[in-house]
Amino acid sequence: xxxxxxxxxxxxxxxxxxxxxxxxxxxxxxxxxxxxxxxxxxxxxxxxxxxxxxxxxxxxxxxxxxxxxxxxxxxxxxxxxxxxxxxxxxxxxxxxxxxxxxxxxxxxxxxxxxxxxxxxxxxxxxxxxxxxxxxxxxxxxxxxxxxxxxxxxxxxxxxxxxxxxxxxxxxxxxxxxxxxxxxxxxxxxxxxxxxxxxxxxxxxxxxxxxxxxxxxxxxxxxxxxxxxxxxxxxxxxxxxxxxxxxxxxxxxxxxxxxxxxxxxxxxxxxxxxxxxxxxxxxxxxxxxxxxxxxxxxxxxxxxxxxx
Amino acid sequence: xxxxxxxxxxxxxxxxxxxxxxxxxxxxxxxxxxxxxxxxxxxxxxxxxxxxxxxxxxxxxxxxxxxxxxxxxxxxxxxxxxxxxxxxxxxxxxxxxxxxxxxxxxxxxxxxxxxxxxxxxxxxxxxxxxxxxxxxxxxxxxxxxxxxxxxxxxxxxxxxxxxxxxxxxxxxxxxxxxxxxxxxxxxxxxxxxxxxxxxxxxxxxxxxxxxxxxxxxxxxxxxxxxxxxxxxxxxxxxxxxxxxxxxxxxxxxxxxxxxxxxxxxxxxxxxxxxxxxxxxxxxxxxxxxxxxxxxxxxxxxxxxxxxxxxxxxxxxxxxxxxxxxxxxxxxxxxxxxxxxxxxxxxxxxxxxxxxxxxxxxxxxxxxxxxxxxxxxxxxxxxxxxxxxxxxxxxxxxxxxxxxxxxxxxxxxxxxxxxxxxxxxxxxxxxxxxxxxxxxxxxxxxxxxxxxxxxxxxxxxxxxxxxxxxxxxxxxxxxxxxxxxxxxxxxxxxxxxxxxxxxxxxx
Numbered sequence: 001x002x003x004x005x006x007x008x009x010x011x012x013x014x015x016x017x018x019x020x021x022x023x024x025x026x027x028x029x030x031x032x033x034x035x036x037x038x039x040x041x042x043x044x045x046x047x048x049x050x051x052x053x054x055x056x057x058x059x060x061x062x063x064x065x066x067x068x069x070x071x072x073x074x075x076x077x078x079x080x081x082x083x084x085x086x087x088x089x090x091x092x093x094x095x096x097x098x099x100x101x102x103x104x105x106x107x108x109x110x111x112x113x114x115x116x117x118x119x120x121x122x123x124x125x126x127x128x129x130x131x132x133x134x135x136x137x138x139x140x141x142x143x144x145x146x147x148x149x150x151x152x153x154x155x156x157x158x159x160x161x162x163x164x165x166x167x168x169x170x171x172x173x174x175x176x177x178x179x180x181x182x183x184x185x186x187x188x189x190x191x192x193x194x195x196x197x198x199x200x201x202x203x204x205x206x207x208x209x210x211x212x213x214x215x216x217x218x219x220x221x222x223x224x225x226x227x228x229x230x231x232x233x234x235x236x237x238x239x240x241x242x243x244x245x246x247x248x249x250x251x252x253x254x255x256x257x258x259x260x261x262x263x264x265x266x267x268x269x270x271x272x273x274x275x276x277x278x279x280x281x282x283x284x285x286x287x288x289x290x291x292x293x294x295x296x297x298x299x300x301x302x303x304x305x306x307x
Numbered sequence: 308x309x310x311x312x313x314x315x316x317x318x319x320x321x322x323x324x325x326x327x328x329x330x331x332x333x334x335x336x337x338x339x340x341x342x343x344x345x346x347x348x349x350x351x352x353x354x355x356x357x358x359x360x361x362x363x364x365x366x367x368x369x370x371x372x373x374x375x376x377x378x379x380x381x382x383x384x385x386x387x388x389x390x391x392x393x394x395x396x397x398x399x400x401x402x403x404x405x406x407x408x409x410x411x412x413x414x415x416x417x418x419x420x421x422x423x424x425x426x427x428x429x430x431x432x433x434x435x436x437x438x439x440x441x442x443x444x445x446x447x448x449x450x451x452x453x454x455x456x457x458x459x460x461x462x463x464x465x466x467x468x469x470x471x472x473x474x475x476x477x478x479x480x481x482x483x484x485x486x487x488x489x490x491x492x493x494x495x496x497x498x499x500x501x502x503x504x505x506x507x508x509x510x511x512x513x514x515x516x517x518x519x520x521x522x523x524x525x526x527x528x529x530x531x532x533x534x535x536x537x538x539x540x541x542x543x544x545x546x547x548x549x550x551x552x553x554x555x556x557x558x559x560x561x562x563x564x565x566x567x568x569x570x571x572x573x574x575x576x577x578x579x580x581x582x583x584x585x586x587x588x589x590x591x592x593x594x595x596x597x598x599x600x601x602x603x604x605x606x607x608x609x610x611x612x613x614x615x616x617x618x619x620x621x622x623x624x625x626x627x628x629x630x631x632x633x634x635x636x637x638x639x640x641x642x643x644x645x646x647x648x649x650x651x652x653x654x655x656x657x658x659x660x661x662x663x664x665x666x667x668x669x670x671x672x673x674x675x676x677x678x679x680x681x682x683x684x685x686x687x688x689x690x691x692x693x694x695x696x697x698x699x700x701x702x703x704x705x706x707x708x709x710x711x712x713x714x715x716x717x718x719x720x721x722x723x724x725x726x727x728x729x730x731x732x733x734x735x736x737x738x739x740x741x742x743x744x745x746x747x748x749x750x751x752x753x754x755x756x757x758x759x760x761x762x763x764x765x766x767x768x769x770x771x772x773x774x775x776x777x778x779x780x781x782x783x784x785x786x787x788x789x790x791x792x793x794x795x796x797x798x799x800x801x802x803x804x805x806x807x808x809x810x811x812x813x
Contacts, residue, residue, distance in 0.1 A: 030693075030695070030696065031695045031696060031699040031700060032699055035698075035699040035703075036695060036698075036699065037352075037429075037430050038352075038430045038433070045433075048432075048433050051427045051428065052427075052428065052429075052430070054428075055427070055428030055429075056428075080483075081344050083342075083343070083344035083345075083351075084342075084343050084344020084345030084346075084347075084350055084351060084486060085344065085345050085347070085350060085483065085486055086344050086345055086486075086487070086502050087483075090502065091502055091503065094501065094502070094503075094504075095503070150533065153534075153537045154537075157537055157540075157541040158537055158540045158541055161541055161542070164538075164541070164543055165534065165537035165538050165541050165543060166529060166534045166537065166538055166543070167504070167527065167529075167543075168504075252530075252531055253531060253533075253534060254534070255527075255528075255529045255530070255531060255534050257501075257503050257504045261503060262503060265342075265503070265530070268694075268695075270695060
């Protein structure tokens with residue numbers, strides 16, 4: 001087990017290093033931040049630019065700059081933003097909780113909807129309810145989330161004036177962004193729950209349980225659901241990781257002060273420290289979530305450990 | 308029971324959240340498209356810094372929405388030593404928002420900081436390099452010693468890097484903290500700043516110009532135009548400031564009874580500049596033909612919904628150096644065809660137009676331009692670039708097509724700012740052209756202290772550039788504000804430098 005863990009940890013560290021290295025390298029190909037910072041000046045000389053670069057620490061060798069950023073993971077000191085000089089740790093300190101809270105809410109919406117619906121569809125396989133759920137989830141899957149978000153704003157904020165259209169100003173502002181993300185996740189998860197439930201329901205031990213004369217509820221929730229929960233938890237764990245990196249569009253539409261918005265602005269303004277740190281923190285989190293899933297899998301299924 | 312209480316609590320909380328934006332008498336909420344990241348005047352050039360900070364900081368001079376330069380923290384000034392020394396008499400009895408008195412020392416400290424090592428790390432220092440030194444003469448008098456006369460300096464003292472900062476407070480809190488908790492002499496004081504979310508200000512009752520009429524200002528940073536407009540429609544914000552509202556959203560706002568569009572000629576001018584070094588646009592007559600082939604009036608009235616004005620040179624009518632005498636070349640497709648034929652350009656000749664990819668309005672304009680060009684037999688393709696790539700690589704390196712977008716505007720509204728950067732040999736924005744005669748004109752106007760003489764020379768430069776058809780001048784775009792009608796006494800500022808002390812809300 002220890003060997004397995006060590007191997008996975010090393011792999012995870014390797015992924016974080018590679019991702020951040022690529023980002024750090026790629027962002028430096030897209031233009032000089034000193035030029036951007038100076039673009040409001042009437043005239044700018046090469047000496048002015050050099051001075052600004054030095055102020056930003058861009059005269060250091062690439063590897064030094066990269067290692068400085070990487071060390072932030074351990075010291076929580078990511079340097080200062082190029083735009084206005086706010087400490088990056090402070091920006092991430094307020095953006096990360098906002099994104100995590102949103103992702104949790106979205107997952108909650110999705111789990112609360114998809115598990116009952118998926119089971120219901122599986123139990124009534126082939127009948128009207130099943131067809132309906134499958135069609136609706138397919139439609140849900142095809143919605144672009146920005147469209148759904150815009151429509152919700154139009155209805156609930158502009159027409160009905162029930163919900164604030166943007167920002168994170170109270171519990172009410174969670175409703176629309178969480179619903180947008182949640183609905184789209186639900187569409188995938190319903191189908192997943194339905195399929196794995198069907199698989200389990202066809203297995204012999206369910207037949208045995210039913211033959212024993214157990215009530216259908218016990219069969220469904222005690223025997224069937226528990227058995228199909230493992231792949232579901234795994235899948236949703238991975239989904240959560242994906243959600244952290246995938247909320248950019250929804251955050252942007254709802255002006256959510258999270259990691260996605262932060263990354264988006266940082267790309268637009270070539271704010272290296274912010275962009276690199278956001279990517280580093282997010283990729284570390286995603287890799288950690290995946291690692292936990294891997295470990296959980298290994299614990300449950302001994303065959304994986306020996307691979 | 309427990310869950311019931313929790314649910315009730317959540318409901319009350321969410322009800323409070325709905326109610327919050329609408330309540331509070333005397334509060335104005337503003338949507339700004341960008342967080343400048345800090346409030347230190349020497350760290351930024353962003354317009355959206357100024358749209359907040361004009362309420363917090365003041366300079367020795369002040370220029371309001373009417374574009375007139377009036378006394379600010381200086382009551383009067385005079386030019387001595389042939390423009391190489393400017394003597395300011397300071398306003399007495401002014402205090403900073405923390406109670407620290409405004410003194411001659413504060414003025415000296417401000418400029419020593421700007422022109423010293425600290426200022427060197429930011430973008431503002433290079434705008435004030437004509438200042439050699441600031442000398443304190445007595446308690447209420449300071450002298451600015453200049454390296455050479457700088458006719459735009461008094462205007463520059465009204466904004467950005469020249470904002471007066473409190474030396475004692477700055478020394479107490481240090482550089483980083485000052486950027487987060489700024490103190491100035493202005494009518495509003497920053498109470499809290501949440502990066503990427505917003506900034507809150509409260510009235511400074513001791514403001515020397517009289518206490519402001521609003522008790523509170525809140526700026527929320529909302530980069531996405533559709534989101535900002537949704538907030539405006541739902542009452543979450545009262546005012547959306549430039550550059551947010553795209554032309555396409557104007558009808559949505561005008562259709563709402565509670566809202567209106569207020570606009571004024573802004574600093575931004577748009578042109579398609581030519582590659583004057585290679586290809587068919589090397590020939591000035593071809594360039595003129597391309598200009599004449601495009602109906603700019605129609606572009607302004609249709610695509611831009613009238614929120615712009617056509618221009619004859621690369622400046623708007625508020626710019627120092629503008630002359631109504633210089634009219635744009637007329638729309639004349641036949642004349643254009645003749646010029647093209649005379650220049651030996653065959654129908655089917657191609658040009659590439661480079662635009663900023665995220666500028667949806669301009670991309671529509673570029674498509675219209677391409678359509679007009681096709682009527683005279685020129686095949687134009689549009690190739691958009693990511694804005695920063697275009698600005699910091701493609702243009703300065705001279706890698707553009709025959710025509711490229713330049714949207715430009717300096718807050719000083721002085722044609723020198725544009726013309727020198729666009730036309731002088733070796734400038735970043737001038738990758739293709741070198742004209743010794745134009746260089747000479749551009750250099751000659753810089754030290755001139757005689758206003759009329761300098762204006763004349765700038766007008767001559769505009770005519771010279773138009774004669775050579777260095778760019779296809781398109782239009783001067785309005786600064787567009789969308790506002791809730793409950794806001795009164797609001798004057799749109801052409802340069803987005805909003806001072807909101809006279810504004811009230813119903």
